[in-house]
Amino acid sequence: MTDLAVSIAGISMSNPVLVASGTFGYGAEYHPVFDVSRLGALVTKGLTLRPCAGNPGRRLCETPAGLLNAIGLQNPGVEVFIGDILPAMRSYGVPVIANIAGATDEEYVALAERLDGSGVAGLELNISCPNVQAGGMALGTDPCLAASVVAAVVQATSLPVIVKLTPNVTDIVGLARAVVDAGAAALSLINTLLGLAIDVETGRPALGNITGGLSGPAIRPVAVRAVWQVAQAVDVPIIGMGGICTGRDALEFILAGASAVAVGSAFFHDPLAAVKIIEDLERYCDRKGIADWRTLIGAAWKS
């Protein structure tokens, strides 16, 4: 059977199928349903310095082939994460990537410093969350601000720094170039699209937070486009995500230039999605007689 191993930003994984931050909890939630040690890596829900209660009111709204969420980074804070959650998360034997979010450069740096040596394999900088007021979105849409926070974090930690970008920009390539120049070891593409739904019976926005982030198969073509554009412009590996539900979907991202993929909303449609994707990828490589699966990365524009 095809060996699907890959290394992203120095993090070795048995296969290129990760989970998307915020959709998989801390691993333990899904472990009763399937053996999470089969995944390439685990990614935490966005962590903040202090515990965060998240947004009030309704947080989810289904949309055609997708959903809007406005969770707002509910998490127990980095201390509780390191003390109470990380040990169990590491027990699966797969690398753990900490997704971090702050309101200022200083918060990102403090998070990075605190996580250094904690046992996480890398950091994913969420500078693209549409569901928080401060930092998040603004940091992630301005190349200068984005580069500055990335440079500060890279400086502050020995961990590999993966930067997660938002698609809600005019020029995602410019943004990608800026954060790579600032030291990003890899990129995660894409975070959710900024969306809104209105409950026509009440006449008010459906979500407590008014706007939310759109994810799921609905956004897949936008995500594949982002990966296609960015992969041709930068030299760091890309973790592709956005609506991936099947091996076929994962292959779209890989052929467009992703070196790994993350499964997110798909878990809500089929809790076994990630496992099936790993098996689909193996079958595809076998069927096509592909010896090294990594030759598929970017093959749609390389060939």
Place this chain on the structure above:
Amino acid sequence: MTDLAVSIAGISMSNPVLVASGTFGYGAEYHPVFDVSRLGALVTKGLTLRPCAGNPGRRLCETPAGLLNAIGLQNPGVEVFIGDILPAMRSYGVPVIANIAGATDEEYVALAERLDGSGVAGLELNISCPNVQAGGMALGTDPCLAASVVAAVVQATSLPVIVKLTPNVTDIVGLARAVVDAGAAALSLINTLLGLAIDVETGRPALGNITGGLSGPAIRPVAVRAVWQVAQAVDVPIIGMGGICTGRDALEFILAGASAVAVGSAFFHDPLAAVKIIEDLERYCDRKGIADWRTLIGAAWKS
């Protein structure tokens, strides 16, 4: 029964349900299926100065709850339009809005001048087409360039100028403000999202043009968000579009701030979509006892 009449940029319509440019041909195509004179207004496929053959290769690719298109402005050119097509289009007795696209400010101005006095009721400036190389997208993502073309066209024509914006920008509100300041009498929101699909069997992009524009229900939350944001920032009416398939969907846009809506991809799912939407809106107003339907415009944030 509720009177759904409305006036957009001085164009009087019997109801606020238009068609989205490029999805409805020139009216005659759908007339066998339903009486197109029931629509609020007709909008042409994008017109160019000279005939345009459009993009080669595959032009359509279905995606979850939507589709990618890369038609590339296939049209017979403005002369043939005025001579051969417009008379039939006007015969339905509803206003005809000409959607125009150029590569330079001069082309937009020439189109606007040629259409002045031709019998069209207004112009919709497509400065947001993701499927053409020149002009289109670049013009539509930079507020200064956008304002300049709008100002030039407004200067050159006595027709009301509606400007159609792309969602593929960091700041759609800034763009909207710029074109309104430049003289736009109304805005159309949104054009398609830039997307891409890969055929994993051939390993190549599915569309001949590589990238395409994503439309359909998949993008509805993004479109509603754009309308919500822009409606609160500008004082001109907004024609909302993006995945509208039912009266419920249309109401989302109206409550978010649209004074009219356009039906596009929905025709491909249900050719009678627009008629049903008009009937749905009438029923909603009757059921809720709404005397003047226009009180619904922006009600989600006004109240």
Place this chain on the structure above:
Amino acid sequence: MGQTGEYTARVIRQEALDADAFLLTLEAPELAAAAQPGQFAMIGCGSGYDPFLRRPLSIHRAQSTAGAVSFLYRVRGQGTEWLATRRQGEFVPLLGPLGRGFRFAGNSRRALLVGAGIGAAPLLFLAEALAGLNWTLNILLGARTAHSLFCRSALERYGRVHAITDDGSAGRRGSVNALLQEALKKGTYADIFACGPQPVLQAVQRASADRGIPAQLSLEENMACGLGACMGCTCRGSDPSRMLRVCAEGPVFDAEEVILDD
């Protein structure tokens, strides 16, 4: 709590109870064996990606010897509409059992069960379990009409059922809240278990606080994962710093644990 799993369950039976209420029985032996009263399952309701999310439905009955699990549901929108068209022999994807169900222990206690509308679905499973422990049950059931008191006769096997309907076609005319006040005046109860619309839960929560009777409430919230992973289904906890996940800390909460919004 039993082991949670993902299953593809064959439809044994789909019964239409009225124009839009259905009783669906699935072949799901592991789920039948593991499920506890008050728990639920996330059911895949559609063939493509629209609808995309699964639908949470309470376990109405679990027959472990027959390997069958039943759901009592009302058609509300796209998902349940699709579900209602499933026929015998077809398959439905299903994740469960999920959540924290009703807590009960000890024998021969006296409890008040309160349910209204389709929200009464989890009561049958609970009543069966409590009756097995020789509890004495007083069961208050509200519905729009006599016809929609779906599980009345089944519940009568486990306790005394008092019905009330919006139109008076069975029992008196009125809401189950009226029955609640009377029952609490007339009798004494060690526990109250309630499920149904928000006003019913609020009335039970108030009654529980006023009279110091422990009550458990089954809540509903929009869900995506059903497993506690996405933080999408939270409600406010009495401790204001805590948001509680309805799918994980609930769906059954002690009345004093939660703040019920309108």
Place this chain on the structure above:
Amino acid sequence: MGQTGEYTARVIRQEALDADAFLLTLEAPELAAAAQPGQFAMIGCGSGYDPFLRRPLSIHRAQSTAGAVSFLYRVRGQGTEWLATRRQGEFVPLLGPLGRGFRFAGNSRRALLVGAGIGAAPLLFLAEALAGLNWTLNILLGARTAHSLFCRSALERYGRVHAITDDGSAGRRGSVNALLQEALKKGTYADIFACGPQPVLQAVQRASADRGIPAQLSLEENMACGLGACMGCTCRGSDPSRMLRVCAEGPVFDAEEVILDD
């Protein structure tokens, strides 16, 4: 061309012809009355918005007295998979008849009909119409196996059928292109009508040019509107400045009108 309309058609019959080919018969009297051979319909294939687009299927038979229309189709992906699960009495949305069908006029001419695979679907309707005008038909039919020569016996009522299969289980082993060369050597024909995969159409196009026999080809292209409105289904016309809409100028083109891509 008959009047195009949008209909909700009741399923009269769904017959499985093999593991993934089906014959669907719908109650659609207006369509049955209006349809011409070579035209198609856009059929809604799904309950939500995924799949979103309708599927184009050729009209296989139109029985105007019975008010019935049949489609012969192979399950290829999501849409046709859904369609195949429709049962008698269920409904399917349908827009049609669409497009420009086969052109024929005059009596007692001699024609060659060429079809391969599921692409042969429109031939039956055409053969019936031509036979009604006393045409003499030589019908060449290719398929993977004998079992997938679905309309062979029906076609034999209207002309002489020559079959060929990939595995030799009926007729010789080979492609319908081999039969085409032979037929053109042996006989003379006033017209050729062809439908099927691209290589078959290309062979017919070449033969038509070489021998000066007018040929008509039924093309396939991805479609959205089916009505000529969206410009999504174009193919290249022989006049290089013209893109032709397969749904409006076609799906049946004169062989010299179009450039066939690989």
